[in-house]
Amino acid sequence: MGDDPHEREEVESPMPELPEVETIVRSLRPAISGETITSADILWERTLATPTITELNARLPGQTIRSLGRRAKHILIHLDHDTLIIHLRMSGDMRVEADDLPLQPHDRAVFHFASRQRLVFINPRKFGRVWLVADPAKALSKLGPEPLNQSFTSEVFYQRLTHHKRQLKPLLMDQHFLAGMGNIYTDEALHLARLHPLRRSNTITPDDADRLLTAIRSVLEEGIRRNGASIDWVYRGGDFQNDFQVYQRTGEACYTCGAEIQRIVVGQRGTHFCPVCQKRRN
DNA sequence: CACGAGACCTGTTCGC
DNA sequence: TGCGAACAGGTCTCGT
Numbered sequence: 001m002g003d004d005p006h007e008r009e010e011v012e013s014p015m016p017e018l019p020e021v022e023t024i025v026r027s028l029r030p031a032i033s034g035e036t037i038t039s040a041d042i043l044w045e046r047t048l049a050t051p052t053i054t055e056l057n058a059r060l061p062g063q064t065i066r067s068l069g070r071r072a073k074h075i076l077i078h079l080d081h082d083t084l085i086i087h088l089r090m091s092g093d094m095r096v097e098a099d100d101l102p103l104q105p106h107d108r109a110v111f112h113f114a115s116r117q118r119l120v121f122i123n124p125r126k127f128g129r130v131w132l133v134a135d136p137a138k139a140l141s142k143l144g145p146e147p148l149n150q151s152f153t154s155e156v157f158y159q160r161l162t163h164h165k166r167q168l169k170p171l172l173m174d175q176h177f178l179a180g181m182g183n184i185y186t187d188e189a190l191h192l193a194r195l196h197p198l199r200r201s202n203t204i205t206p207d208d209a210d211r212l213l214t215a216i217r218s219v220l221e222e223g224i225r226r227n228g229a230s231i232d233w234v235y236r237g238g239d240f241q242n243d244f245q246v247y248q249r250t251g252e253a254c255y256t257c258g259a260e261i262q263r264i265v266v267g268q269r270g271t272h273f274c275p276v277c278q279k280r281r282n
Numbered sequence: 283c284a285c286g287a288g289a290c291c292t293g294t295t296c297g298c
Numbered sequence: 299t300g301c302g303a304a305c306a307g308g309t310c311t312c313g314t
Contacts, residue, residue, distance in 0.1 A: 125291045
């Protein structure tokens with residue numbers, strides 16, 4: 001690297017939670033809708049979860065991208081007969097560019113288009129996965145409700161919360177329980193709702209549940225708004241990190257009460273909260 | 283059922 | 299300066 005004419009920005013890895021995936025989908029939609037796939041290269045074998053590479057090569061060529069969508073943290077690329085599902089996991093990103101440019105070290109899958117453009121799946125840590133399925137609804141059937149879906153009410157949320165006796169933080173991050181929340185937005189939402197991350201879900205009141213759902217929607221929408229502000233998708237690193245109230249603010253003063261933000265480990269994930277604003281019990 | 287630990291991976295930052 | 303440890307946006311599986 002060094003002779004790249006496009007002056008590549010030293011961008012830190014993106015944060016693929018729901019808002020980041022939504023931002024990527026919004027940028028990809030105008031960029032690749034209508035493209036016809038001619039072939040695909042899987043550069044890291046395990047990237048392709050299903051089907052086999054042989055079957056992928058048989059089914060993909062000739063299919064045109066009809067629309068793009070998102071379900072939780074999954075990118076959905078709807079084709080004529082199949083849907084390409086992409087999950088970025090911890091370190092994924094997507095790139096659209098001319099098909100004759102040199103590939104980059106962390107490129108794991110490439111989809112070539114008839115237009116001589118290509119879609120590249122970048123994935124340094126190799127956790128990301130790609131699926132080609134005929135029935136996306138079936139493939140994603142185990143996911144919980146979308147928090148931004150208006151049909152998901154705080155009453156339903158309250159019922160679901162009290163059906164478990166789990167710590168709030170890991171429960172909110174459980175994609176079967178609620179789809180799309182990641183480590184950052186969960187910490188931020190719990191702080192905004194003034195709920196302790198280890199609070200048992202069955203001890204929540206209807207008012208807590210209502211405040212929590214409002215907080216979840218607030219941080220997700222703000223995240224989307226901040227990332228959506230980047231027009232150039234290649235540099236789409238939004239600036240929601242400037243709004244963090246607790247995430248990665250260990251030892252710093254809470255903006256609300258001045259207390260020191262604490263960091264604990266919950267479910268093997270760094271968890272940040274304000275010990276004063278977020279009491280264990282009411 | 284709930285939870286912790288280990289896997290899967292590479293790159294960056296931290297602490298001595 | 300150097301080097302190993304710790305840590306990072308996610309999810310799956312296994313044992314207790």
